[in-house]
Amino acid sequence: MRLAILIVSLVLMFVLGIQALAVMAGGSIGDDQDLAGAGALGVFAALLWLIGAAFVLAKPKASMWLYAVAGLFCILGATSGFSDLYIWAFFSALFALASWRGIKEKASNDEDDRARYRADVAQAATDVLATQAASQTPKPQGT
Numbered sequence: 001m002r003l004a005i006l007i008v009s010l011v012l013m014f015v016l017g018i019q020a021l022a023v024m025a026g027g028s029i030g031d032d033q034d035l036a037g038a039g040a041l042g043v044f045a046a047l048l049w050l051i052g053a054a055f056v057l058a059k060p061k062a063s064m065w066l067y068a069v070a071g072l073f074c075i076l077g078a079t080s081g082f083s084d085l086y087i088w089a090f091f092s093a094l095f096a097l098a099s100w101r102g103i104k105e106k107a108s109n110d111e112d113d114r115a116r117y118r119a120d121v122a123q124a125a126t127d128v129l130a131t132q133a134a135s136q137t138p139k140p141q142g143t
Contacts, residue, residue, distance in 0.1 A: 002056050002060060003057070006056050009052065010050070013046050016042060017046035017047075019042065020039050020041075020042025020043045020045070020082075022039075023035060023036075023038065023039035023082050024038075024042070027081075037080055038078070038085065039077070040077075041080070041082075042074070042077050042085055042088065045071075045077070048069055049066075049070055049095070056102060060100075060105075063099040064099035064102075064103065065096075067095040068092070068096040071089045074086070075089045
């Protein structure tokens with residue numbers, strides 16, 4: 001799940017970034033400061049997506065918050081004239097929810113890893129004790 005979020009969010013981050021840069025440039029050329037500002041919010045949201053994607057595997061809780069904040073910036077930008085940001089806010093919310101699910105997935109995986117580690121340590125200790133016991137048994141002397 002977390003790997004899927006990573007891949008999809010990076011691809012869509014690129015699309016969001018290019019679109020937001022185009023809107024920002026178009027707003028600047030057309031002297032529409034509201035649209036240029038909304039484009040800048042879109043670029044900032046794309047940057048937050050990039051950082052969120054970086055944390056999604058190791059720290060899904062941080063990723064969840066970054067995607068949520070990006071969604072808020074998308075909603076702010078959408079009210080300023082860049083209405084496509086409503087769509088990007090939806091994707092931000094979707095990624096935040098998926099990252100929330102990733103928190104549970106990571107906790108489950110970590111618990112499985114701990115259980116496997118404990119079993120490995122117990123098996124290694126048993127092997128060491130068996131080896132020591134075998135080396136300390138008296139050998140029969142034959143005469």
